[in-house]
Amino acid sequence: MSSQIALPLVTARGAETVITGPALDPVIAALQNAADWPFRTAILTGPPRSGKSLLARWFVESGAGEVIDGADSLPENDVFHVWNRAQADGRPLLLVSDRPRGEWKIMLPDLASRLGAALLVEIGAPDDDLVAGLLMEHALRRGIVLGEAVLAYLLPRVERSYAEIELLIETLDRLSLERKSPVTISLARDALAERTGEFQPRLL
Numbered sequence: 001m002s003s004q005i006a007l008p009l010v011t012a013r014g015a016e017t018v019i020t021g022p023a024l025d026p027v028i029a030a031l032q033n034a035a036d037w038p039f040r041t042a043i044l045t046g047p048p049r050s051g052k053s054l055l056a057r058w059f060v061e062s063g064a065g066e067v068i069d070g071a072d073s074l075p076e077n078d079v080f081h082v083w084n085r086a087q088a089d090g091r092p093l094l095l096v097s098d099r100p101r102g103e104w105k106i107m108l109p110d111l112a113s114r115l116g117a118a119l120l121v122e123i124g125a126p127d128d129d130l131v132a133g134l135l136m137e138h139a140l141r142r143g144i145v146l147g148e149a150v151l152a153y154l155l156p157r158v159e160r161s162y163a164e165i166e167l168l169i170e171t172l173d174r175l176s177l178e179r180k181s182p183v184t185i186s187l188a189r190d191a192l193a194e195r196t197g198e199f200q201p202r203l204l
Helices: 025-031 052-061 076-089 109-116 128-141 148-154 162-179 185-195
Strands: 003-011 014-020 041-045 066-068 093-096 119-122
Touching (some): 014 025, 014 052, 014 128, 025 052, 025 119, 041 052, 052 066, 052 093, 076 093, 128 148, 128 162, 148 185, 162 185
Parallel strands (some): 066 093
């Protein structure tokens, strides 16, 4: 079964959570062992909406080191300056990239050589445990009651995509409000059909 790690972040909803499972366990373990990173540097990548920024905030708030979020979109000289400062301070540095390392083309030779030696921490596609946990967590955040039967119906059918899981729950929430109906298997079926482009509006 999936589990939840309470992150030391204060938000309007209280403590943020990260849903973990076998797909994320190696990522969590790597972030918890920053002292072992080559040159105390790691690059975190992953699909859209996979929690990269949330994990990075957890890393910072836990006191493990510094973070450059969106490092692949910043001026390379700025990234190199922060890397040099972190090295001088002996602090681990986590760089969050929306692009895989192979697609992040670094033109500055000194930066390219240093980040080429960094540990790559990659968030993979969610496994079944993680999908179930994400469905429940997104539903909880929207105040949706997702029963066991509905969860069992959705689990083998939802696309293994972090963004799509979030959008599916958003669609469920909207349909539930529009129809003034609880989330049933019938509603879940319509939400899935709408997300896949096969939605047929009901006449009744």
